[in-house]
Amino acid sequence: MYLEHLSLTDFRSYAQVDLALGPGTTVLVGSNGLGKTNLVEAVGYLSTLSSHRVSSDAPLLRFGTERAMIRAKLVRGEQSVMLEVELNAGRANRARINRANPVRSRDILGICRTVLFAPEDLALVKGDPSNRRRFLDELLVTLMPRHAATRSDYERVLKQRNALLKSAKSQHYSRSGVNEGHLATLDVWDAHMAAAGAQLLAARLELLEKLMPKLATAYGQLTDGSKELQAIYRSTLEEPLPDDDESAPHAGGPAAGLGALYGLGIPELTERYIEAFAASRRREVERGLSLVGPHRDELELILGQAPARGYASHGETWSVALSLRLASYYVLLEDAAIEGNAPILILDDVFAELDVQRRSKLAAIVSSAEQVLVTAAVEADIPAELRGAQIRVIPGGVVPVAEPGTVVAGDSTPVDGMPAGAVVEEPLDEPGHGH
Incomplete structure (x- = not known):
């Protein structure tokens, strides 16, 4: 193209x-x-x-x-x-x-x-997790446009659920406490968000299976090969954040990740989310926002044995950022089923x-x-x-x-x-x- x-x-x-x-x-x-x-x-x-x-x-x-x-x-x-x-x-x-x-x-x-390389890409490595989630979701939609609706549906449900949690928080700290109506409505939105979140998480995991091998290849092409780059998707289904600070690190070392989630179907992921929402309800009501879901997940970049964020040199940070874009290019190129559809x-x-x-x-x-x-x-x-x-x-x-x-x-x-x-x-x- x-x-x-x-x-x-x-x-x-x-x-x-x-x-x-x-x-x-x-x-x-x-x-x-x-x-x-x-x-x-x-x-x-x-x-x-x-x-x-x-x-x-x-x-x-x-x-x-x-x-x-x-x-x-x-x-x-x-x-x-x-x-x-x-x-x-x-x-x-x-x-x-x-x-x-x-x-x-x-x-x-x-x-x-298109695959666009820009100085702003340093934020993919040095910035907060939202930059890496956006990278994943934009590549996902470019590769499979139907997931624009998946992403939009999840964002809509998340907004509604957060509004309800904020309202429940105000009731929680009033004399009346959280009323039964709030709790019943929250159960309904838990189901909606679990279904939408499972769709988005499953799509991201499918993309990552294609992206991760390309990422290692790209980094090897750009460097002398002395360090290996890998990406680990950390889900709040397995590693809930300790508080409402999104920048807080997830639990687990470089070997942790999504081993138990890869291969699960959407019904299983939906059920996992419903269970996670129930377990997190008290904390979510206290904070007035959703603490579990794809909007809180992290794509952690590991260079050698250490996280690239905070440990990579300036030159290494550039190589990691470029590798993410090159890996995207390789994924799209592999998907170019018809001649002339290269990005x-x-x-x-x-x-x-x-x-x-x-x-x-x-x-x-x-x-x-x-x-x-x-x-x-x-x-x-x-x-x-x-x-x-x-x-x-x-x-x-x-x-x-x-x-x-x-x-x-x-x-x-x-x-x-x-x-x-x-x-x-x-x-x-x-x-x-x-x-």
């Missing part, structure tokens, strides 16, 4: 920009702050419906605007597909596939597959952060991908293996380096009050379609 054309309207810093691309490597070069990352961020958004830089869509809309558009033409083998996503302020986003009627934005998941690799300002050895090893690994998009502030940061087509990013637009003086649609020159290259199109506002 490769991206042939990208068009942005009111996305981040761009009023309008159009970018022609092709297979192989394309390097986007420009000074910091001109919008290189904004371009690849839009491509990544098509894959995950989220940004690798911010947690909400609001910053993606150009300041002062109410909507932004991302349009892309993808080539998959002998076929091409047009994707359009409209990001809206204060209402549901919309999407279209091949200019058909608008659909829910999540209906496009799985069409554009697009995006390396956003990564090489400036790496030493010469890691630059060279990473470049050698990714150079054979069908399409690689690289951003850099300095051309010298790009390894020789990735010196492909080059596009210079300028204020408000882009210029192909191969054709100096030819400005691609999207420069900041106004024409009749509109930016050059602007595409005028009605918003995707047909009724009956939600986010």
Whole structure:
């Protein structure tokens, strides 16, 4: 798969920009702050419906605007597909596939597959467990888009159950105590959350069986092999947290993990959750939040004999973060059942952060991908293996380096009050379609 054309309207810093691309490597070069990352961020958004830089869509809309558009033409083998996503302020986003009627934005998941490397990836190693859970769930949805609903259902039930626990907490510390109505309702939500949690946990475990061998391989390719990288999924079903501090370590050493949970079906996992909720009810009511469930689980990264978080050097941390992304790429590549469905690799300002050895090893690994998009502030940061087509990013637009003086649609020159290259199109506002 490769991206042939990208068009942005009111996305981040761009009023309008159009970018022609092709297979192989394309390097986007420009000074910091001109919008290189904004371009690849839009491509990544098509894959995950989220940004690798911010947690909400609001910053993606150009300041002062109410909507932004991302349009892309993808080539998959002998076929091409047009994707359009409209990001809206204060209402549901919309999407279209091949200019058909608008659909829910999540209906496009799985069409554009990307793996994005960025400086923010250090948080996958150094950050709290939510970063690693998000990594797992985004890869899960990219690989199996149906699990977008699994994830959404669990988050909805969790929100409802937490609201009930918060209410029960206030009753617990009042004179009346927790009333029977709260307890009966909590039993109902326990059942809902157990079912939704079992679905999400089973999906994560299925993904991890594919990911873990690839992770060890990727780390070996990026380093001298003196240390082994492994990942251990720690579930609150087996290792409940001692308090409501998510950063607290789980019990057990490097050998602990999910041995007893792998292979269990969804009915068995559901029953385990119901039992765990019952055992944790007093603590959950006291704290007013759910302490057991996939939202509290951890993917612990072990480098050698020690946790990578807190023990890995800066260089090792980078190698672990890169290995997680490379392992994702290998999983998606293995899953590419049809020719031309390989994921697009995006390396956003990564090489400036790496030493010469890691630059060279990473470049050698990714150079054979069908399409690689690289951003850099300095051309010298790009390894020789990735010196492909080059596009210079300028204020408000882009210029192909191969054709100096030819400005691609999207420069900041106004024409009749509109930016050059602007595409005028009605918003995707047909009724009956939600986010």
